[in-house]
Amino acid sequence: xxxxxISTPKPKDVTQKVVDALALAIHEHRxxxxxxxxEDEIGEIYNVSRTVVRAALQSLAHIQLVEIQRNKGAxxxxxxxxxxxxxxxxxxxxxxxxxxSAASRATPNDIEILKDHIAKEHAAxxxxxxxxxxxxxxxxxxxxxxxxxxxxxxRFIETLIARSSLVIALYWRRESALCESHAHHALVQxxxxxxxxxxxxxxxxxxxxLNSALDFRDxxxxxxxxxxxxxxxxx
Amino acid sequence: xxxxxISTPKPKDVTQKVVDALALAIHEHRxxxxxxxxEDEIGEIYNVSRTVVRAALQSLAHIQLVEIQRNKGAxxxxxxxxxxxxxxxxxxxxxxxxxxSAASRATPNDIEILKDHIAKEHAAxxxxxxxxxxxxxxxxxxxxxxxxxxxxxxRFIETLIARSSLVIALYWRRESALCESHAHHALVQxxxxxxxxxxxxxxxxxxxxLNSALDFRDxxxxxxxxxxxxxxxxx
DNA sequence: TGCAGCAATATTGTATACAATAAAGTATAT
DNA sequence: ATATACTTTATTGTATACAATATTGCTGCA
Numbered sequence: 001x002x003x004x005x006i007s008t009p010k011p012k013d014v015t016q017k018v019v020d021a022l023a024l025a026i027h028e029h030r031x032x033x034x035x036x037x038x039e040d041e042i043g044e045i046y047n048v049s050r051t052v053v054r055a056a057l058q059s060l061a062h063i064q065l066v067e068i069q070r071n072k073g074a075x076x077x078x079x080x081x082x083x084x085x086x087x088x089x090x091x092x093x094x095x096x097x098x099x100x101s102a103a104s105r106a107t108p109n110d111i112e113i114l115k116d117h118i119a120k121e122h123a124a125x126x127x128x129x130x131x132x133x134x135x136x137x138x139x140x141x142x143x144x145x146x147x148x149x150x151x152x153x154x155r156f157i158e159t160l161i162a163r164s165s166l167v168i169a170l171y172w173r174r175e176s177a178l179c180e181s182h183a184h185h186a187l188v189q190x191x192x193x194x195x196x197x198x199x200x201x202x203x204x205x206x207x208x209x210l211n212s213a214l215d216f217r218d219x220x221x222x223x224x225x226x227x228x229x230x231x232x233x234x235x
Numbered sequence: 236x237x238x239x240x241i242s243t244p245k246p247k248d249v250t251q252k253v254v255d256a257l258a259l260a261i262h263e264h265r266x267x268x269x270x271x272x273x274e275d276e277i278g279e280i281y282n283v284s285r286t287v288v289r290a291a292l293q294s295l296a297h298i299q300l301v302e303i304q305r306n307k308g309a310x311x312x313x314x315x316x317x318x319x320x321x322x323x324x325x326x327x328x329x330x331x332x333x334x335x336s337a338a339s340r341a342t343p344n345d346i347e348i349l350k351d352h353i354a355k356e357h358a359a360x361x362x363x364x365x366x367x368x369x370x371x372x373x374x375x376x377x378x379x380x381x382x383x384x385x386x387x388x389x390r391f392i393e394t395l396i397a398r399s400s401l402v403i404a405l406y407w408r409r410e411s412a413l414c415e416s417h418a419h420h421a422l423v424q425x426x427x428x429x430x431x432x433x434x435x436x437x438x439x440x441x442x443x444x445l446n447s448a449l450d451f452r453d454x455x456x457x458x459x460x461x462x463x464x465x466x467x468x469x470x
Numbered sequence: 471t472g473c474a475g476c477a478a479t480a481t482t483g484t485a486t487a488c489a490a491t492a493a494a495g496t497a498t499a500t
Numbered sequence: 501a502t503a504t505a506c507t508t509t510a511t512t513g514t515a516t517a518c519a520a521t522a523t524t525g526c527t528g529c530a
Contacts, residue, residue: 473528480522489515
């Protein structure tokens with residue numbers, strides 16, 4: 001199942017296409033948190049029926065990229081400061097160990113793939129396409145989880161990376177240093193060397209760095225969120 | 236979202252009812268791995284349309300309690316030995332830390348809830364209802380994650396517990412000692428005492444014990460699985 | 471008998487139609 | 501002029517209808 005999700009050419013899975021398109025838009029920050037995702041609207045855009053749109057939205061809701069409110073509709077998720085903190089706490093718990101595993105298992109081909117990711121990331125940054133760079137940075141982390149060869153934990157990390165995109169959209173503080181490809185580079189080196197200890201520590205400090213670039217104190221305060229938060233008549 | 240999932244009375248969420256009913260049946264081992272879950276059939280049982288059945292099945296597929304094969308249908312998941320091992324590896328990574336957190340945060344009321352769980356577990360075992368006992372044992376672990384007050388990790392643990400049910404159905408070795416409520420009792424004591432270190436270690440050894448009661452060497456070899464594995468024409 | 475190809479059946483994938491709920495607008499009364 | 505009740509509109513929730521695919525059974529032939 002999970003393998004299928006990764007590797008298949010997917011001749012005709014319309015739902016997945018919609019899922020991927022929406023997820024990409026969110027990851028690249030083209031869809032802002034709390035944006036309403038009307039079923040008819042999306043259906044018209046992709047020329048599919050509401051049936052498949054609903055399936056896609058439910059799929060995205062499961063990984064918490066969108067939030068569905070009964071009889072209200074689907075919205076791009078808007079993590080609270082608390083949720084945002086939790087996402088990075090969970091990443092700190094899972095990813096260092098995963099990087100260690102990756103260091104013990106990576107093949108030369110895997111290293112090539114990682115370096116390729118970094119190169120693309122640089123290219124995107126040079127062009128000024130921060131959205132794409134952010135997305136690639138996330139996929140870099142997912143790639144490490146894949147190399148670690150633990151499907152279950154990889155799936156968890158995938159959802160955390162996805163949500164990180166939203167967290168960054170809401171709580172990013174600094175202007176520059178968007179994805180510290182320097183850290184990524186060092187990490188690849190450790191993994192290539194099979195240096196498990198170093199890989200684990202580098203990943204840990206990388207996540208600490210990321211965390212320190214976020215500011216969870218002030219909350220989103222988006223129009224849509226405000227409105228729904230004020231009326232506590234939620235069922 | 237996740238909070239809603241826990242606390243709301245849910246006046247009319249038909250889909251969730253179907254999800255819960257099917258999940259319970261799987262957890263209690265009334266539905267065996269690889270069982271076909273026809274849409275019409277389930278719809279007739281619960282008097283709902285295929286629309287909601289499909290939504291429910293997709294929801295269950297996401298937490299990997301069922302596997303959906305395109306144009307083939309939905310089946311109760313049947314974890315491979317490898318997947319089974321991964322589930323418990325992930326639990327070993329997440330749950331000890333979570334138990335530690337729970338020990339640092341638990342209120343007297345939380346302790347009551349945990350003790351209540353254990354009591355129910357005993358009662359079910361006395362009646363000989365192993366399915367219900369297993370389900371309660373799983374909910375005990377989820378309860379600890381709830382006390383730890385980390386929604387994100389709790390959700391991960393919930394999916395792992397759910398899959399553990401299937402793993403146990405397929406790979407359980409021993410006859411007796413189904414849920415070692417002794418271990419649960421000691422764990423509650425440590426949490427009640429706020430003894431973080433002990434709680435973490437007890438959870439770790441508890442999971443090791445569970446793992447040692449499983450035998451991943453021989454694979455399921457179910458009729459349905461065999462058939463689909465032999466024909467590698469999957470898309 | 472056994473197999474190949476085709477026909478019939480059943481099941482899933484998708485689209486549409488109807489029902490229920492929420493949101494918005496309007497009119498009336500104070 | 502504001503607030504409240506009602507009406508209208510829009511959107512989601514659910515059921516059904518149709519299309520596509522897979523499975524099964526049959527027929528004919530070697």
